[in-house]
Amino acid sequence: MKPHDMGVLFDECAERGHDTVIRLDRPFDIAPESGTAHSVAGLAALVQDMASRLAAAGARPGDRVAIVKDNHWDYDLLACAAVRIGALPAQLSGDLPADALGLLLERLRPALLVTSSGLLExxxxxGIDLLSATGVCVLLDGELPGTLALEALQGRPVPAPRRRHDDEPLIINHTSGTTGVPKLVVHSTRTIIGKLARFETVRYPKIGVRRGDTLLNASAFSHGRTFCWTASALCLAPRRITLVTGQDPDAVDPLLREAPPTIVEALPATFVRFRPLTARLDTPFRDVRLYISTYDAVHPPTLRAYLQASRVRAPLWMQGWGQTETGPLTFRFHTRRAVADGAPAGAGARNLGRPVPFKTRLRVVDADTLAPLPRGREGLVLVRTAARGLAYVGEDGRWAAKQHGTWWNTGDLGVRHRDGSVRLLDREVDRGHRFSCLATEDAVEDRLPEVLECVLLAAPGEPPLPVVVTADGTLDPARWAEAVVGLPALRPPTVLTWDEIPRTGTGKVRRGALRRRLTGRADTCGSGRWT
Incomplete structure (x- = not known):
């Protein structure tokens, strides 16, 4: 089965007899009484129920419906419900700062906002009133003045599905927002479903989903990646799907042991947080044959730990690089041998692999002239893909500035090697002075196993400030001095715990916010023209 109309995705899968068992680490926010075990048919009924409630709240075809809540897969169920009635869902992370949420809602001006009382408060x-930028607000957990309670909207007739053209707007998702306020990206059925989700429904050898698989997804469900994943995973009908919303390894361990996954997709930050599980006896990752990571690179020590935790003969790690605007652009596969201690430098996680065959093209250009550069030269990475979205909401000029004919400016600096692979150096706005901050971060993490994460904050006229994340916020100065031998000149490190770092909903470090907090300055070595 191939996905197409997301408004009836669950209905069509149920009608075809898909018997996937879905397990959650906690009940849905939209149906807390329904427990943590679901069938495809049950989810189809839940999507229909939510469609009837959104319609009862006043959502009409063409209206924008903003969804802002705690992280859970019901983001996608609500989005499918909005699509069903012809509305345009906009999924906004509840982890965004209040001022960013307020600005995004100002740009959206949704007819309907679905959120929680906790987020409003x-x-x-x-100092931000989310209700000021929306017509009607539906609360998932009770009722406040000026709002409607989701519970009060139940029992209404289920509206018939509304079809839309493949090139009409289907969904709005925001970018990660590591450099400031996220952009709102509009995708159509053709771009995010036809060009991306359908590509994932092929049962490729080794990496394709099998009917006996148990899929684990521990992601940020407000982002376009999981909307695409929902379409493909449901159509492939694996035996089980496990959805995880939290990042506490002790809390998730029993759930994973109950049904050990065979394919794991998670945020890079979640892989870091769950890493202690790889060292436990009878690890829950013993049956994994494929790990999948997107959003950001995963550092070599983490890759190594998970691949070694699997008892499968030759597990793979599939690393995808892309953007909300484009979907995946390149793929890279890691093996145990490739990430072993002493592996060649080219095996590092910053080598992004090659462009997706028959789907994407890539070139590296001079940052000033945009003239193509020969392979081996560092420059801005431009891409060409039919999966590129339609626009930024409220920022037409910004969208136009990143287009160069049929090419899209990623805002990343990289090198194209002779074999066609791409090595990522830095975001242009966060680049170091004549060296790669990302490569230096990898080196620190590889040399200091106790470091959960290293972030270099580069600024003009001085060495970068290393921010080192450890479990307890401490680091042996002698160990640090030994680890940075041979690396570019760095300032003395600032050592913090995980929770002291400002992050996006996908777990990425908000480097701009961190730089302002620790240094009091916002300028970088890059221009920031293509963020």
């Missing part, structure tokens, strides 16, 4: 304490 959190934003109000920070």
């Amino acid at each position: 959190r934003c109000r304490t920070e």
Whole structure:
């Protein structure tokens, strides 16, 4: 089965007899009484129920419906419900700062906002009234003045599905927002479903989903990646799907042991947080044959730990690089041998692999002239793909500035090697002065196993400030001095715990916010023209 109309995705899978068992680490926010075990048919009924409630709240075909809540897969169920009635869902992470949420809602001007009382109150304490930019607000957990309770909208007739043209807007998702306020990206059925999700429904050898698989997804469900994944995973009908919303390894361990996964997709930050599970006896990752990571690179020590935790003869790690605007652009496969201690430098996680065959093209250009550069030269990475979205909401000029004919400016600096692979150096805005901050971060993490994460904050006229994340916020100065021998000149490190780092909903470090907090300055070595 190939996905197409997301408004009836669950209905069509149920009608075809897909018997996938879905397990959650906690009940849905939209149906807390329904427990943590679901069938495809049950989810189809839940999507229909949510469609009836959104319609009862006043959502009409063509209206924008903003969804802002705690992280859970019901982001996609609500989006499918909105699509069903002809509305345009906009999924916004509840982890965004209040001022960013307020600005995004101003750009969206949704007819309907679906959120929680906790998020409304959190934003109000920070001086932002989310209700000021929306027509009607539906609360998932009770009722406040000026809002409707989701519970009060139940029992209404289920509206018939509304079809839309493949090139009409289907969904709005925001970018990660590591450099500031995220952009709102519009995708159509053709771009995010036809060009991306359908590509994933092929049962490729070794990496394709099998009917006996148990899929684990521990992601940020407000982002376009999981909307695409929902379409493909449901159509492939694996035996089980496990959805994880939290990042506490002790809390998730029993759930994973109950049904050990065979394919794991997670945020890079989640892989880091769950890494202690790889060292436990009878690890829950013993049956994994494929790990999948997107959003950001995963550092070599983490790759090594998970691949060694699998008892499968030759597990693979598939690393995808792309953007919300484009979907995946390159793929790279890691093996145990490739990430072993002493492996060649080219095996590092910053080598992004080659462009997706028959789907994407890539070139590296001079940052000033945009003239193509020969292989081996460092420059801006431009891409060409039919999966590119339609626009940025409220930022037409910004969208146009990143287009160069049929090419799209990723804002990343990289090198194209002779074999066609791409090595990522830095985001242009975060680049170091004549060296790669990302490569230096990898080197630190590889040399200091106790470091969960290293972030270099580069600024003009001085060495970068290393921010080192450890479990307890401490680091032996002698160990640090030994680890940085041979690396570019760095300032003395600032050592913090995981929770002291400002992050996006996908777990990425908000480097701009961290730089301002620790240094009091916002300028970088890059221009920031293509963020």
